[in-house]
Amino acid sequence: ETGVTQSPTHLIKTRGQQVTLRCSSQSGHNTVSWYQQALGQGPQFIFQYYREEENGRGNFPPRFSGLQFPNYSSELNVNALELDDSALYLCASSLVRGGEQFFGPGTRLTVL
Amino acid sequence: RKEVEQDPGPFNVPEGATVAFNCTYSNSASQSFFWYRQDCRKEPKLLMSVYSSGNEDGRFTAQLNRASQYISLLIRDSKLSDSATYLCVVNNWNYGGSQGNLIFGKGTKLSVKP
Secondary structure, eight states: OOOOEEEOSEEEEOTTOOEEEEEEOOTTOOEEEEEEEOTTSOOEEEEEEETTEEEEEOSOOTTEEEEEOTTSOEEEEEOSOOGGGOEEEEEEEESSTTSOOEEOOOEEEEEO | OOSEEEOOOOEEEETTOOEEEEEEESOTTOOEEEEEEEOTTSOEEEEEEEOTTOEEETTEEEEEETTTTEEEEEEOSOOGGGOEEEEEEEEOOOTTOSOOOEEEOOOEEEEEEO
């Protein structure tokens, strides 16, 4: 069974640019959640997708957007990057909504 | 009040010691509870779910007190490999609701020394 995978592993961007991060959920998992983890903090919920629809959103501005595809993989898009967007971005999948979530290795984004 | 609060530590303990972590949560309607472990610069990994009746997995014991909105994790006979950050996690999702996100504490850092 393949676990959650994310790409790329590392990324460096400059302020104002746009970025797309990708996530493949664990086999059979139809729910994908995205989290942002700043240094020294716990992960913060960005949004969740269930069967290709947004199923909840945390306190993040609209420039954070996402998609889920029919195979349940997902993308996180961030427009107009700011320095504070530098963080580890984690994707987690679960078999059912409200169930245990399993995390991918994350994408470390640095905004200069 | 923060949704999930933990003592950030660090807890520095010798091998073989017993160590306990505590966590409080603010939403009395929270439905499910977990402990995750996170190694430096790695993703969080599920350590164990926490049930009202308490549960044990080898050297690890988790307890939930809904009345006090309090969760604990006990690690017995600490190993060097237990060194990590332990994240207390609450899921407020309920059947019929629409949001199923995890709410993380900031984590408690544990360092086990030889």
